[in-house]
Amino acid sequence: MGLDHVTGLACVICGAVHEPAATRYTCAHCGDEGILDVRYDYERVRREMTPAALAARPRDHWRYRELLPLRGDLPLPALAVGWTPVHAAPRLAAALGLAGPLLVKDDGRNPTASFKDRASSVGVMKALEAGAQAIACASTGNAASSLAGFAAAVGLESWIFVPERAPEPKVTQLLIFGAHVVHVAGPYEDAYRLSMEACARWGWYNRNCAHNSYLVEGKKTCGLEIAEQTGADVPDWVVLSVGDGCTIAGVWKGLKEMHRLGFIPRLPRLLGVQAEGAQPIREAWLAGRDLKPGPAATIADSICVGHPRNWRKAIAAIRESGGSLIAVADGEILEAMRRTARLGGVFGEPAGVASVAGVGRAVAEGLIPRTASVLAVITGNGLKDVKTAATAVPPAHHIPPELAALEKLV
Numbered sequence: 001m002g003l004d005h006v007t008g009l010a011c012v013i014c015g016a017v018h019e020p021a022a023t024r025y026t027c028a029h030c031g032d033e034g035i036l037d038v039r040y041d042y043e044r045v046r047r048e049m050t051p052a053a054l055a056a057r058p059r060d061h062w063r064y065r066e067l068l069p070l071r072g073d074l075p076l077p078a079l080a081v082g083w084t085p086v087h088a089a090p091r092l093a094a095a096l097g098l099a100g101p102l103l104v105k106d107d108g109r110n111p112t113a114s115f116k117d118r119a120s121s122v123g124v125m126k127a128l129e130a131g132a133q134a135i136a137c138a139s140t141g142n143a144a145s146s147l148a149g150f151a152a153a154v155g156l157e158s159w160i161f162v163p164e165r166a167p168e169p170k171v172t173q174l175l176i177f178g179a180h181v182v183h184v185a186g187p188y189e190d191a192y193r194l195s196m197e198a199c200a201r202w203g204w205y206n207r208n209c210a211h212n213s214y215l216v217e218g219k220k221t222c223g224l225e226i227a228e229q230t231g232a233d234v235p236d237w238v239v240l241s242v243g244d245g246c247t248i249a250g251v252w253k254g255l256k257e258m259h260r261l262g263f264i265p266r267l268p269r270l271l272g273v274q275a276e277g278a279q280p281i282r283e284a285w286l287a288g289r290d291l292k293p294g295p296a297a298t299i300a301d302s303i304c305v306g307h308p309r310n311w312r313k314a315i316a317a318i319r320e321s322g323g324s325l326i327a328v329a330d331g332e333i334l335e336a337m338r339r340t341a342r343l344g345g346v347f348g349e350p351a352g353v354a355s356v357a358g359v360g361r362a363v364a365e366g367l368i369p370r371t372a373s374v375l376a377v378i379t380g381n382g383l384k385d386v387k388t389a390a391t392a393v394p395p396a397h398h399i400p401p402e403l404a405a406l407e408k409l410v
Contacts, residue, residue: 001062001070005045009036009213012312020069022130025211035310036213037253038069046261054228059083061118061221067257069217070125077153079111081121082221086229086375089344093374096339096356097363100371103235104356105226106346108381112142112149112173114302114352115222115247115379119209120146122218124154127205133157137207138195140188140243140301141170142351142380147207148177159204161191167301167385187296189307209246210309216250223254226375227264234264235373239362241354242272242325243303245281245314247379252317268375270323271368272314273358275300275330281311282325285318299330299388302351302380324367332357334392337382347382347389355379 008017011027011034018024018036027034049066057063061082065072086105093102110117120143127135134157137147144160151158158179162171163186174181184191192208199206209215226238238255240248252270259267274282275298284291293307308314318325328336333350336357341347348356355376362368382389399405 001072002040002045002066002068003071005040005066006069007039007041010039011036012316022126023205025206025213032211035210035313037313038213038217040067042257042260049261051263061121061218061225064221064224067217067220067224068122069214070122071129074125074128077121077124077150079117079121079150079153081110081117083225084109086226092339092343092356095343096360098359098370098372098374100236100373102359103230103373103375104340104344104346105222105375105377107222107377107379108346108348108352110146112146113381113384114142114146115219115377116142116146117150118221119143119215119218120150120207123147123205123207123212123215124150124156126214127156127207128154130205132203132205134159134202134204135207136160136195136199136204138162138188138192140304141166141384142302143207143209144179145170145173145177148174148179151179152177159195159198161195161198163188163191165301165304167387169386170384188305189293210244216246216253216313219247219250220254220257222377223251224258226251227255227258230375231263232265233373234266235268235375237271237323237368237372237374238268239271239273239355239359239374239376241300241303241351241358241379242274242281242314243278243305243351244308245310248272249310249313249317251377252321267321270318270321271358271362272318272323272325273354274325274327275303275333275354276327277330278304278306279327280306281308281314282327284311285315285325300333300350300354301385302349303354324362326358326362326367328354328357328361332361336360337389337392340378341382346378348378349380349382349384350388352378352380352382
């Protein structure tokens with residue numbers, strides 16, 4: 001794999017470069033705020049990760065081995081991650097006011113049905129490199145279930161801290177994978193704090209993406225794939241929901257790397273979408289100031305984050321791309337669930353389809369031109385939160401088993 005291509009870990013605040021130790025989480029000078037970024041020898045990567053080399057590799061995210069900071073002597077998890085489908089959704093585009101093409105990338109096709117499998121697959125490998133016996137994280141659900149699944153796949157013990165409002169299907173998924181599930185009486189911020197304290201106390205490997213820079217390298221594979229899947233037709237805009245900030249930052253890093261390596265002729269703009277009830281990164285972006293944590297409330301549990309730790313990376317990515325941040329109401333998210341399923345054929349969870357809601361709002365406000373080409377990433381499957389999905393649709397028809405009763409409906 002690509003650990004021998006890594007040149008160091010650079011702090012996003014002070015720029016200090018650290019050696020790439022498996023348990024190096026943050027900057028030695030800036031503390032917990034000093035999120036790190038993995039740097040590579042791109043000239044070496046360019047010589048090895050060629051289009052011809054990629055064409056001969058399996059279609060999963062391990063195909064980008066030169067850009068993943070992992071040792072090559074450990075067996076990979078026996079779960080196929082990544083290379084999720086990208087398909088055109090013309091009827092959905094029309095409903096959103098787009099005359100240009102709309103592509104949908106369905107990351108709910110990953111093994112545990114969410115984008116977070118990309119990060120967790122890298123996290124468990126780094127834990128094995130470090131010789132850890134257990135791995136832990138806090139999550140509103142998807143990062144938790146993905147970690148539980150991949151920890152089970154490689155034989156690691158997992159400890160998962162979830163807030164009290166975590167959806168029941170996601171908690172059940174954790175339990176079926178055999179994770180130790182700690183249901184914390186409080187919001188995500190309390191679960192995160194307790195998970196950090198537990199990792200420090202018992203030496204568990206810390207999978208929290210907001211703290212561990214290696215996890216973002218897994219997330220960036222979505223950007224690597226978008227570049228390879230669209231090639232010369234790379235879209236004008238790539239749209240993602242935003243919670244903690246590391247997903248959009250990771251996707252941007254992947255896109256930049258593929259542009260640097262010559263796989264795409266230009267870079268798209270990024271549109272980050274937050275829920276109106278949980279938009280601290282957007283507020284910091286609009287005010288041009290540091291982030292101010294606050295309460296968070298939205299049906300989109302996966303982006304219900306009041307104190308995002310990776311806000312610097314997110315804002316830097318959006319600014320560098322020439323993009324923007326937008327907020328959508330819960331009602332718009334529910335409508336996006338219906339539209340994405342009925343007009344695009346993809347059943348996404350609330351946070352997953354927030355990207356689609358954001359496209360509609362951005363087109364209506366003139367932020368995205370009607371003629372632009374757009375790719376929206378659906379980050380999680382709708383079965384993750386069927387309770388919320390049920391509120392977006394009318395009830396099923398209940399009739400006796402008689403044709404005459406059916407005729408009244410037809």
